Amino acid sequence: MLNIVRSVRIAYFRGMKPVSHPDMDMVEPAAVFAALADPIRLAVVVALADGEEVEARCGSFCDLASPSLLTYHFAKLREAGVTKARVEGTSRFISLRREEFDRRFPGLLDSVIEAARRDPNLPRIPDGQLVRG
Amino acid sequence: MLNIVRSVRIAYFRGMKPVSHPDMDMVEPAAVFAALADPIRLAVVVALADGEEVEARCGSFCDLASPSLLTYHFAKLREAGVTKARVEGTSRFISLRREEFDRRFPGLLDSVIEAARRDPNLPRIPDGQLVRG
DNA sequence: CCGGAATTTCAATGATCGTTGAATTTAGGT
DNA sequence: ACCTAAATTCAACGATCATTGAAATTCCGG
Numbered sequence: 323m324l325n326i327v328r329s330v331r332i333a334y335f336r337g338m339k340p341v342s343h344p345d346m347d348m349v350e351p352a353a354v355f356a357a358l359a360d361p362i363r364l365a366v367v368v369a370l371a372d373g374e375e376v377e378a379r380c381g382s383f384c385d386l387a388s389p390s391l392l393t394y395h396f397a398k399l400r401e402a403g404v405t406k407a408r409v410e411g412t413s414r415f416i417s418l419r420r421e422e423f424d425r426r427f428p429g430l431l432d433s434v435i436e437a438a439r440r441d442p443n444l445p446r447i448p449d450g451q452l453v454r455g
Numbered sequence: 456m457l458n459i460v461r462s463v464r465i466a467y468f469r470g471m472k473p474v475s476h477p478d479m480d481m482v483e484p485a486a487v488f489a490a491l492a493d494p495i496r497l498a499v500v501v502a503l504a505d506g507e508e509v510e511a512r513c514g515s516f517c518d519l520a521s522p523s524l525l526t527y528h529f530a531k532l533r534e535a536g537v538t539k540a541r542v543e544g545t546s547r548f549i550s551l552r553r554e555e556f557d558r559r560f561p562g563l564l565d566s567v568i569e570a571a572r573r574d575p576n577l578p579r580i581p582d583g584q585l586v587r588g
Numbered sequence: 589c590c591g592g593a594a595t596t597t598c599a600a601t602g603a604t605c606g607t608t609g610a611a612t613t614t615a616g617g618t
Numbered sequence: 619a620c621c622t623a624a625a626t627t628c629a630a631c632g633a634t635c636a637t638t639g640a641a642a643t644t645c646c647g648g
Contacts, residue, residue: 351570351577352494359489360636381594391637393596412594412645427573429566437484437560444484493606514624524607526626531605545615545624 341400341407341414346422349403354427357402361445362386363395364438367404369447370418371435377408377415378452386445404431415454474533474540474547479555482536487560490535494578495519496528497571500537502580503551504568510541510548511585519578537564548587 358364365386370378383392396416399405403423408415423431438444491497498519503511516525529549532538536556541548556564571577 351567351574352492352497354570355488355497355567356492359485359492361485362636364485364488379594387636388638389595390597390639394636412643414595427566427570429562430570433560433562433566434484434488437487437563440560441484489605495606512624520606521608522625523609523627527606545613547625 341409343406343419344401344403346403346419346426349426351427354402354404354430357398357404358434358438360395360398361443362391363399364441365445365447366395366399366416367418368435368438368444369452370405370416372439373447373449373452375452375454377417377454379454380407380414380416382452383447385447385451474542476539476552477534477536479536479552479559482559484560487535487537487563490531490537491567491571493528493531494576495524496532497574498578498580499528499532499549500551501568501571501577502585503538503549505572506580506582506585508585508587510550510587512587513540513547513549515585516580518580518584 358367366383369383380392380396381389386392387395396405396407396414399416400407403419403426405416406419408417418431420431491500499516502516513525513529514522519525520528529538529540529547532549533540536552536559538549539552541550551564553564
């Protein structure tokens with residue numbers, strides 16, 4: 323039974339989980355601010371912006387919260403159009419949806435990141451901890 | 456008993472209610488985004504930014520919500536450092552804390568307003584409804 | 589095929605949020 | 619002194635949120 327479901331999934335997605343990203347034109351400003359209204363998620367955004375690598379393995383953020391909670395927060399950011407996720411084996415890599423987001427909300431992401439950087443109480447992620455490979 | 460309280464208030468505040476505004480340096484970015492994560496509050500911010508007058512009577516926003524609910528939303532915006540309130544008789548006037556906010560979070564308010572303007576589902580307030588006197 | 593690593597799913601929890609309505613405060617006008 | 623207008627306060631409610639932990643999924647390597 324489960325095997326049938328898996329076969330169908332494989333047939334449709336070639337082994338990749340259906341990680342759905344919203345159409346950027348459908349993203350509502352209020353939803354974006356709701357996504358940014360959490361210290362953990364703000365920390366993720368800042369880390370992605372400040373990190374040397376564009377992409378970061380999800381597990382790189384394990385200092386911020388438990389794996390289960392991270393999944394929850396990543397989904398919030400993704401559904402708000404802020405980040406995108408790419409699947410590779412059992413790992414996932416997330417990155418900012420820079421170009422698209424900037425086209426829809428010019429200047430917003432930059433000033434958000436600049437504002438968040440100014441928060442001394444925001445949890446930081448040591449540079450070099452955001453592994454890509 | 457109540458008279459005593461009132462006398463003290465008058466002595467300290469000269470008849471004005473103690474409407475407390477937070478020190479801008481203490482305002483946390485996440486709190487700002489939480490304040491902006493609501494359609495009604497976003498509509499208020501946009502209306503204040505687009506209106507001809509700098510200040511607006513609170514009652515001008517009665518299209519958006521009930522008086523009681525407006526009080527709640529105004530408090531959220533005020534506590535996040537986005538707006539300030541001035542008391543005059545039984546009326547209150549609110550306005551954006553432009554200069555202070557911009558000094559703390561440069562460019563943020565502008566791109567927030569520009570982003571919110573782009574939302575077709577955001578409740579609008581007819582121009583000229585934001586009375587000042 | 590088995591085991592482990594990376595991540596998701598699910599149900600449950602306490603906390604906070606947005607909303608309502610009724611009662612209260614405050615000040616100005618007649 | 620009353621009446622009214624403007625706004626606040628308070629208690630209640632359902633809804634959503636952040637968090638936890640245990641179980642399940644998925645894939646890779648021996």
